Amino acid sequence: MSRPVRLLARPEVGALVAALAIFLFFLAVAPAFRSAGSLFTVLYQSSTIGIVAVGVGLLMIGGEFDLSAGVIVTSAGLVNSLFCWYFGVNLWVGALLSLVFCLAVGFLNGWLVMRTGIPSFLITLGTFFVLQGVNLGVTKLVTGSVSSSDISDIDGFFSLQSVFASSFGIGDVTVWTTVLWWILFVALASWILQRARAGNWIYAVGGAAESARAVGVPVVRTKISLFVAVSFLGWFVGMHNLYRFNTLQAGNGVGNEFLYIIAAVVGGTLLTGGFGNAIGVAIGAFIFGMTSLGIVYAGWDPNWFRAFLGVMLLLAVLVNHYARRWGSR
């Protein structure tokens, strides 16, 4: 009975408090952390997690999971890279093809979940495995190795690079445009959730799908759209990775799906759906990026890395939790 009371507080408040605490902590213990350059390295790292995490957050608010969100990033890059390398066509063609592929995977995920009624956790676990295998198998088949070939000589590389993987300098600080894209996607998601009709529907299908259906919300369409949105954002980061690094390892991306979920949950999204917001998810991604790099900036023994990360995560969650509870008093 006390849950609803607690939920009166906004989801991102706690995450913000936790983020601040962690930020101050690393400022204190890691001298190398205290520079604009470091901050933007952290922001860049956060953005590569955060862009997909926004989509995963929306999906979780809508009551579903997507475990294939990590590997689809790699699939996106591979489809583009392998296709264009094999057939020698302009990279824009491959990028478009990759987009279609990703949207199709997202649609398939959503359609299977809605059609069969099987939990999305299982369906997307299946697509996760399949994509992982296909990434490896196809890359091996096409290039004979487990990484894609360098595509920087193929037509369209530089225009695509400037869209997806450019950076600019302010003083001696490098700012990657992914950070700006991230902010844009978060703003858009926030707008949708708070102000658009679609946002209303997302909260409703996550909070009580049957009730939502009963008042005429198009549950199936809303949920499938969310899966497609996750795939789209995965494609976007996939493009970034490809055009920043030129080659991709076919085995990459595995494990990131949990980082997205962690970011969303640390940011105040309810695992069971129906509650959360985009800014919270962004702060969650920032907390993760800050922690994982902060430990390195602080120069701590990497053998203990995971232990530090775990303690940080627990602290963030606890601070978040109590801050929110306190805020609802």
Add this chain to the structure above:
Amino acid sequence: MSRPVRLLARPEVGALVAALAIFLFFLAVAPAFRSAGSLFTVLYQSSTIGIVAVGVGLLMIGGEFDLSAGVIVTSAGLVNSLFCWYFGVNLWVGALLSLVFCLAVGFLNGWLVMRTGIPSFLITLGTFFVLQGVNLGVTKLVTGSVSSSDISDIDGFFSLQSVFASSFGIGDVTVWTTVLWWILFVALASWILQRARAGNWIYAVGGAAESARAVGVPVVRTKISLFVAVSFLGWFVGMHNLYRFNTLQAGNGVGNEFLYIIAAVVGGTLLTGGFGNAIGVAIGAFIFGMTSLGIVYAGWDPNWFRAFLGVMLLLAVLVNHYARRWGSR
């Protein structure tokens, strides 16, 4: 409104149908699969997953997750091995110490979840990271490398080996006693769920914790006990690994937590709690063992391994789902 109807069917029926289908499939495509030796290899592999999965299944029926269940297996072995190696004491002492340690971790997981009200997904994700880091850090500290030292010369090794890691031959087939232990644990869990009062409580706290509390079910005690049970089974498998392989890699066990959850869910456990049973979970573990080894027995291209696994998983889930639905007609 149609969910309850569907749930009329027993959870393990669908899994059983799926298991049979996969079994027949591999019998058909993999000649090497058609021997008693292979069957027992599969059973052994299934048992190492299945023992912990039974606990995880009970926990999920009780409405919680434990993501630390994979690494605690390694922690259990390491505590025993490192302690006895460093101090040169009898291994039985270490095994007991390790048991106490594991139960304490399980208790801590459960206590934190119940005390703070934070989802177990997050709390145990934290302990997962912490244990992972501590495994590595402490092993390095104690042995100077990232694997534990060989303990087969220390007192008590052979008696412990005969308890946790012995095998016997029937004809030319090796039967590992873990398979028998697995059956025992499944039977015990089944008994508890179906016939003991504790089982009633497990279903109730998973299905609607607030309602259960209202009629006087000790929700906190029940849930904490479930976390402790998972840790106990993790300890058991940890002992098996230690006494079968003598040395342990400090980084091992990561990723298995999801195999346990997969086994439980494929076996018909509801992700949201309140529904499932132990035999279903056992069948789920068997399906996983059969699939992962069946692919090898069939001699398929290993690059596609994950893809096959994914397709099998999806098929198992689908067959399970439709069989159960059909069974409730």
Add this chain to the structure above:
Amino acid sequence: MIELVGVGKSYGPIRALHDVSLKAEAGSVTCVLGDNGAGKSTLIGIMSGLHPHTSGSLLVDGKPTVFSSPREALDLGIATVYQNLAVIPLMEVWRNFFLGSELTAGRFPLAGMRIKEMKRVADAALRDMGIVLADIDQPIGTLSGGQRQGVAIARAIHFGAKVLILDEPTAALGVKQSGAVLKHVAAARDAGIGVVFITHNPHHAYLVGDHFVILKLGSAVLDARRGEVTLEELTAQMAGGDELEQLAHELGRG
């Protein structure tokens, strides 16, 4: 407007409804009464598109129809207040009120909602029902059971189109709120809306009903117009006796 002819519905082996005929006419109130488990909610579900019937036929404006989703029924002007599926607990009251029928600033899918207006309208509609909230922004899960039901009813009445279906709307309500609901039912009827009103309370039914159907174990056992039945008969049919007086007598009070 909407008519059921010999409709039946089974959940797997359980036959919840069998050969029921019913008609909702413009400007009239059809009351459905019956014991617990008689199949009233099941009947409602069919008319509102929640689940399809398994036999018989459903006519909308004379045309046989099978709804595949509540959206279709809503689009045909059939608004429903459900017994169990009232609201989304974690969502704000005003969002719940407008859910599925949001006021947007344009037809563009991402068009903003007219939030201020929505809050104002929701608040007014609730006050109209006698529900005064300190904060229209609070999650609806924090309201009391009756208040929640009230929001659902206010919503259906506000958006009420040609047919309004109410599944035990007064069960969780106090005397005053029940009165407000009955007044709204009457107002809807007078506005030419066809109302289907499900209730356990023969008194409430008799206050507004034009037509009475009593279900028993999934079949209609009484089907009468207002003139053909008295409150006493209705009560007797429902209870198998003289109800309150009888009970008072048994309990030795009164």
Add this chain to the structure above:
Amino acid sequence: MIELVGVGKSYGPIRALHDVSLKAEAGSVTCVLGDNGAGKSTLIGIMSGLHPHTSGSLLVDGKPTVFSSPREALDLGIATVYQNLAVIPLMEVWRNFFLGSELTAGRFPLAGMRIKEMKRVADAALRDMGIVLADIDQPIGTLSGGQRQGVAIARAIHFGAKVLILDEPTAALGVKQSGAVLKHVAAARDAGIGVVFITHNPHHAYLVGDHFVILKLGSAVLDARRGEVTLEELTAQMAGGDELEQLAHELGRG
């Protein structure tokens, strides 16, 4: 047996209950009436250990007590039927019936339950309430709303100890089932049990009550013994008018 003295309860900034006093006495029925959101369920929650009160004191057999869980209240012989927390939908009916009070073959934690006996007892107790089920093994989520409520009541009455608290038990029930519940309430009272009975229906209240408390916005506005108040007064207090007749007049029916 159980007594509230000046009890209050706030949910964060929301003051749901304020300075309420109430007494459940052996062999008597205390009725609590009030509008939606008046704080009735909140009051119940305090007496049954669901949530602690924030001011005032709760006396059990004269001793000030704060329950930290419903188990403690149950152990002191206080059984409750909740408005929202009735049952676990996915569990079988008989398991729900005995939940928390299972019959076991011994005191050993893993001792088996006497399943056959439990099914038999549950079935008998439900039949007693007028609920006849085809299959006592079906998940309780498949029962109708009223049937579910009936199971919860049957359970509380079956295990009913010194104090029995009922939160709107008759709201979802038909006339016949309501009668059965009222009869059980009377039987419990005659057996010397102290009953606290929450309802919206002054008629139901007057049929069994010995003592009446009306809540309004969290405070008690009327507190009278049976002799001191008539049904008409009760109804008037609840509705602020002559209720049904008045309404019938307004609606132009009669």
Add this chain to the structure above:
Amino acid sequence: DGGREEEPDASGGSAKQPTGYTIAFVTHETPGDTFWDKVRAGAEQAATDTGVELKYSNDPDAGKQATLIQQAVDSKVQGIATTLVTPDALAGSVKAATGAGIPVVGLNAGIDQYKSLGALMYFGSDETLAGESIGERIAAAGGKHPICVIHQQGSVSLEARCAGVKSKVAGTENLQVNGADDAAVTTALQAKLAQDKTIDYIVTLGAPIALDAIQAKEQAASQAKLVSFDLNKEMAQAVKDGKVEFAVDQQPYAQGYMAVTSLYLYIKNGNDLGGGGPVLTGPSFVDSSNIDKILPFTEKNTR
């Protein structure tokens, strides 16, 4: 009996006066790998010996490894030693480092590309070459059908090793196992040995996997011979006992040690090792002929 032997400080040598240099050491280690543990041990010993401060970090994901290099640049270290397993992916970060005037040394992987990336020196073996040399020995011994056990899905360096073996023995087949679970490795190998009785060699790519393979061989009663990459104490013993035919060592300790030392010398003294070419630390074969000499070193975790 058994257990830890009390021994004097194993780190050997006392710390020198600190020089004030900080060197970042970035690898693609998956946490908890015995091979990388030795690379790191070597690097740390070198740091102690030369008095520099070492900052070790690792991530198997190429993009994250690039971020770690960037992070070292942010921290304004004096030198960076990094593995170059995915040279194309790391090129940008290495350029950023050299652009900021930080010397970079490559190790372990990237023998063909280190120069074009702007790294000064390289210490390591060539994975493909190492695989080829194993393949040659198998072929010479009459092996026709080896299986190459990949214990980490999609790892570039492991795949390169197997590709090397296959280039010399055409019948080579790869097998994927879950390296994080000994029981899974053992059963998968058992299954493979049962499926194909013609397998005559098992090539494992890490010492712990070789130990699991010994068990699998026993279980499956297979006559296949076992050879392996890398070395540790238990594996050295297994070579001595004849359970492992031979092991190929690329001397990870030396890779780590040399990378740090060379950076130190370069910063302090402008030295350039290798004469403009890579310095090879392997492959070095460990078999019955030289195991007695090597065995003691493995006990100290330096080989």
